[in-house]
Amino acid sequence: MPTAASTPPIDLPDEDATRALATRLAPRLRQGDLVALRGDLGAGKTAFARALIRALTDPEEEVPSPTFTLVQTYDAPSGTIWHFDLYRLAGPEEVLELGWDEAAGGIALVEWPERLGRMLPPDRLELELAVTGPGSRRAVLAGGPSWAGRLAGLEGRS
């Protein structure tokens, strides 16, 4: 992926800090964006997506894990949000059956994006979460061409 914008590693000492980062990122998202959420099992990909979706919809929006349903959609003022968990996909083409083409017009949050193989669009936002302690995480973000200028100051004051 050609990188047009990136952040330094952002230390997130607790879940509140993770939520705050998601809340700062939310207004920078627009229709057509794809956010690839990477990190091991338990790294907090779904928790981050939940905070992002709530920031874009309603603070009490119900956001279950999409592991078994594979995809959950949410209507937001900024467009439809598609929350995918592709862990269970057997092949990239299966994503087409989950409404992938339609999702391209909305905001797509994708857990386990490596399952997409070559179908992963080059212009996207990459977010990597690493576990640094019981509640603490470290996040690194990097965006493709359409993200130029959109990550400035995202790391906030910490």
Place this chain on the structure above:
Amino acid sequence: MLVLGIETSCDETAASVVSDGREILSNLVLSQLEEHAPYGGVVPEIAARAHLDHLDGLVGRALAEAGIDLGDLDGVAATGGPGLIGGVLVGVMTAKAIASVRRLPFVAVNHLEAHALTARLTDPELRFPYLLLLVSGGHCQLLAVEGVGRYRRLGTTIDDAAGEAFDKAAKLMGLGYPGGPALERAAQGGDPARFDLPRPMKGRPGCDFSFSGLKTAVRLAVDSLPAPLSDADRSDLAASFQQAVADSLADRCKRAIAAFRAEHPDGTALVVAGGVAANAAIRQRLRLLAERAGLRFVAPPLRLCTDNAAMVAWAGVERLRAGSADGLDFAPRPRWPLDPAARPARGAGVKA
């Protein structure tokens, strides 16, 4: 009355014929058929195309095994949601086509409703109202089942389902898939007190569940142990995890029993459905809880607890007896809460 049931809402392609006399004349789940054994019995049918390829043949086999043909049916039921839209569409269109050609009533069944009513298929004594704990890979809910079409959600998971937690914990421990049975085997002989894992939601008001934090705690425990995990470490961690899930489920159920009893002094039973109910330690815990509360403990056999079509056919029987068939204009519903009036789980998300 004979009803054909079709289930295609998630991973399984399934067809079954059930009578109003509680006979299961056939109950076929594609992934459990012998010719699929090379795949180890796990054949996720995520793709609608896969459901489409297999459903006609499976319906034919279900009728043949039941010793009937389409002309003997009194109704056709298919899961109408919640679930993956492509798969649901295949099942619903097939059921509608049969209903339309044979001029039979069509019933669109809510997948959760099918789970909720299954215990009445296997237990003729079970009367409404009863309390249902549905614990599977995709769902974790507590429901007051007041009658056909009358369900009140008392609690639900705010993040992961219990079965999902088992699968993910098993993966973190390097155990096989499906995680539930593998983890239960590993837990045998393990020390459930060795790892101090959290009891999510325990003591909190309400009846909601949470399992995501427990998954992260397992991850940290694995990271703190020498790799690769020794059998003894793995066994102790599995036992500790199982105990934590059982404690959490028991705490939430205890609260739900109190809430259910307050509203329904005539409540009859605690019914446990879903694949997680196969776990002996959890089952035993819930059985004790029910008995102490003076409720019958009812758990349908496992093959009817995991996704299957007999439960859909039976829900079709119940709905037809209640006189509530659906029109052929029914549209599949990817999201279909059983209790549309349920308040959102605070600060969290809800399955289906």
